[in-house]
Amino acid sequence: MTVLPIVITGDPVLHTPADPVGEATDAIGTLVADMIETMHAAPGVGLAAPQVGVGLRLFVWSWQEDEDTLHEGVAIDPELWITPTAVGEADEESESEGCLSIPGERFPLRRSEGAILRARGLDGVPYEIEAHGWLARIFQHEFDHLNGVLYADRLEHAHAKGVAKAIKREGWGRPGESWLPGVDDLEG
Numbered sequence: 001m002t003v004l005p006i007v008i009t010g011d012p013v014l015h016t017p018a019d020p021v022g023e024a025t026d027a028i029g030t031l032v033a034d035m036i037e038t039m040h041a042a043p044g045v046g047l048a049a050p051q052v053g054v055g056l057r058l059f060v061w062s063w064q065e066d067e068d069t070l071h072e073g074v075a076i077d078p079e080l081w082i083t084p085t086a087v088g089e090a091d092e093e094s095e096s097e098g099c100l101s102i103p104g105e106r107f108p109l110r111r112s113e114g115a116i117l118r119a120r121g122l123d124g125v126p127y128e129i130e131a132h133g134w135l136a137r138i139f140q141h142e143f144d145h146l147n148g149v150l151y152a153d154r155l156e157h158a159h160a161k162g163v164a165k166a167i168k169r170e171g172w173g174r175p176g177e178s179w180l181p182g183v184d185d186l187e188g
């Protein structure tokens, strides 16, 4: 398995809707294994294929909710249903999220509390997961990646200005920028 470079905001692959995967070939199996390795190396709780420069509709996740509960999996050609978003401003403490394609930054964003993920695993078998809270947030974040949407695109005005500043400061926002987990220590 290989740790892959993670593409940084500004590259078209992150801002373009991804294509369906279809059949999970051996090449897809290798990609998924590399994405899992990359996600753990980053470290992050989720990673979508466009973030490693591959415009395909798949993502992986791994989130330790508590001592006894590890959520992890592979979603190929996923569909996502979400509950209506609660009205009000996102809380800095409990609703801030980050993205490995905007490394080191976090901003608050209101997400739906509940989500239903329907997808296939590497074995091609369809499955469904009903998620709440942080897992539902992870699914929404990763699913957005497959539609060319970053969480930065969803931020309220003040936070959108904050992320734009950070992108300018770091010299991101142009094609071809990436970072390599374990080599470039960008994720704080």
Ligand code: ZN
Residues within 6 Å of the ligand: 098, 099, 100, 101, 141, 145
């Ligand atoms: Zn992300």
